[in-house]
Amino acid sequence: MKPSGRSQPLDASRAVKADSSAPFVLASASPRRLALLRQAGLEPSVVIAPEIDEALRKGELPRAYALRVAVAKTEAVIAKEMGSFVLAADTVVAVGRRILPKADSEADVERCLKLLSGRRHVVLTALALKPPSKPMRTRVVATRVAFKVLSKREIDAYIASGEGIGKAGGYAVQGRAEAFVRWINGSYSNVVGLPLFETLGLLEGSGWSGSASAP
Secondary structure, eight states, X not given: OOOOOOOEEOOGGGOOOOOTTSOEEEEOOOHHHHHHHHHXXXXXSEEEOOOOOOOOOTTOOXXXXXXXXXXXXXXXXXXXXXXXXXXXXXXXXXXXXXXXXXXXXXHHHHHHHHHHTTOEEEEEEEEEEEOTTSOOEEEEEEEEEEEOOOOHHHHXXXXXXXXXXXXXXXXXXXXXXXGGEEEEESOHHHHHTOOHHHHHHHHHHTTOOOOOOOO
């Protein structure tokens, strides 16, 4: 089901929020990004699923695509949440100049895994933060990942698990696919969907006065 784009108030009892004059809004439909923020002790005041066109443009490179989409997500939410810190992100998996799809079917997962098998790829997450009364700030974080050579049995078993459906590149590193990884160079949380160190740095560097602490 397509996200409605409506605000979703969260459980205030769990919240570690920004100061009351500048709420922290997550512009994302991704449960993984929300879970990562909560893992770091952060609870957005509101989560809004932005409704934008994420179609890849002809000749668009991975970094440019991720940044454009992240900025568009933030811009789609700014008007609804004036005076807030609005954060959006977009994650892509790329082999060279080729952007792998967000897998919508078992066939997509199979194609992605066969392409990634025995190769290196890069996971890019673009961050776009609009602070109150300040220009938007952006950053792109890259993590390099190497997969082992995957057997047909391993690919078939992973497809059968259903874990790769809905995931960029057809896999979830925080699940069974972690066994496919020979090495990672860079942020692990970036591969999951949100680079926490860089996200916190962007927030704090933009004047956000909330705190990150364990619940």
